[in-house]
Amino acid sequence: MQGFLNDLAIMAPAVMFNIYFAAASIPIGFVLAIFLALGKASPNPVINRLTRGYIYAFRGSPLFIQFFMFYSLALSLNIALWKPWGISGFVLHPLFMGPLVLILNTAAYTAEIFYGALRAVPRGEVEAARAFGMSPRQQFRHVVWPNLIRLAWPAYTNEVVFLFHATAIVYFALPVIGAQADLMITAKTLVEGDYNAFLHFSVAALYFLTVSLVIFFLFGLVYRRLIRHLPTQPRLRFAPRWLR
């Protein structure tokens, strides 16, 4: 019991790193994903091919490899670019590289979700908007977007939880600087110390579980607001129906 409380205290600062990685990458990834989804639906062949290729590549390869690839790419550009510009300490820092790769990764997954929702936006509503003489920008802002975000929200919630879980491998690919260790590294170090795998990994799992439930709760509140005008309210299901 004493060990359990000790672990809770030790890992409380560690979970902040996981939360930081997720919080830093979710908003930017969200915005990027909207543009990617629109690009995938775009009739322009160049934009269409590029965004399709990007989404396919980042959804089809492991995040672990993406971390290694971008980090080693940044390392090899160090002498040519970052050093002369005097920003090598910033660019090569895991607190910058981690969110960067997570943004690239989550943007691809989120874009696929948004693209699916974009195709599910009711045709009639868009036609009605055009009949009212709305400009394409107005159509998107007032008709397509509200539908899209409501349709995509349950799957997007799932993606955010997956992204939070993906922050567990950031420090397996990037160097740990000083005491800046996330949950997994802290748990692993503790296990290497006293071989009590059951205790330390359970506490780490408890932290992941708690934050995941908080994410589900907060996103559920937003979802309730998004669907408040619907006559029959679909509920946000916590069953793992959606895969990443």
Added chain:
Amino acid sequence: MIDDIAFWFGYLTNGKHLTWYASFQFTIFAALMGGTLAVVFGLAGATMKNSRFFPLRLLGTIYSSIVRGVPDVLFFLFFPLAFEQGVEWLISTQVCSPAAIAAQTAAWPPCKEANWFLGTTEYLILASVSLGLVYGAFASNVIHGALRSVPAGQLEAARAYGMSPRQVLWRIHIRQMWVYALPGLSNVWMLIIKATSLLSLLQIADIVLWADRLGAPNFLPAVGLVHEDWRWRYYLVLFVFYILVTWLSERAFEAIMRRAGRGMLSEART
């Protein structure tokens, strides 16, 4: 020109590179074995979820929803370690004398005789089992949903023919289920493929570890710097490799789904 080709051919077929190519077998083995086990655990989990006995149903539900809250990497690191410790504890109850336990200074194992050394093969099998356990939870959800979307009329027809519940389950229900489960299972398979990149975390000298070793700046005292940091090129190769595997799996699953869904109305196959 010819010299260049000869050089690159020689470079890409030197001993270290051949070891790298050979290490693809670990990844492929883990993916195939993990995928098979995931289906097995998935079936077991779905059956437990459908069970009429409450504790079993509870266990099935907990198993299939735990992956929602806990990342796969954690299980991936935890399960092999926990299994190893469990076996070592079992051995220790048999071989350790009280004197040996008292003499042991390290925290684990209980005594030196109880130590169980794990090589690459053992770690590979344990890694496959933990892949199967984690993604079996996803698969059990997929299979649970698929079992529920088999048309009730087919099961009624089977019962009307006088089949026992067991026969209905194995001859009709589970066989008809695959068509509905395939799209979800293909997603689980993609997740398993991507998770095989984590094998190096379990001290397996897999493709990722070798890519790192081969790409690191290579300095020989006799020649000087052979090449500078080429790691990103090797990782780029792996990046493309995984995309190709994903593409191939997609094609394969499309073919399987076409075959499994032949003779069915097209809307049943979504």
